Amino acid sequence: MFELYRYVYSKGVGTRTAALYVAWSQQFEQRGMIEQADAVYQKATENQAQPADTVLNEYRCLALVEVRTQLGPVPD
Incomplete structure (x- = not known):
């Protein structure tokens, strides 16, 4: 799946559209690949x-996930 987003991005398709980056980042996030998801949002910002x-x-939602991941489980 990641290759598809990389390919579309490399061809310049949708690079100014938030939907591309959100979907791409969510694929990484769902697999626990937070750093890669973060990098995708950086690309979105760079490309306005x-x-x-x-x-x-x-x-911002991704940043919350990062913080929760770093903190670990919250005790009851």
Whole structure:
């Protein structure tokens, strides 16, 4: 699946569209590949993907996942 997103990105298809980066990042996130998901959002920012608020909101959600992952389980 990652290859498909990389291929589409390399051809310049949808590189200014938030949906590409959100879907791509979510594929990494679902597999626990948080650093790669983060890198995808960095690409979205660099390419000024629109709508920008979608990118920003999804990136914030990813940041929360990163924090939770680093903290580990919260005791009851």
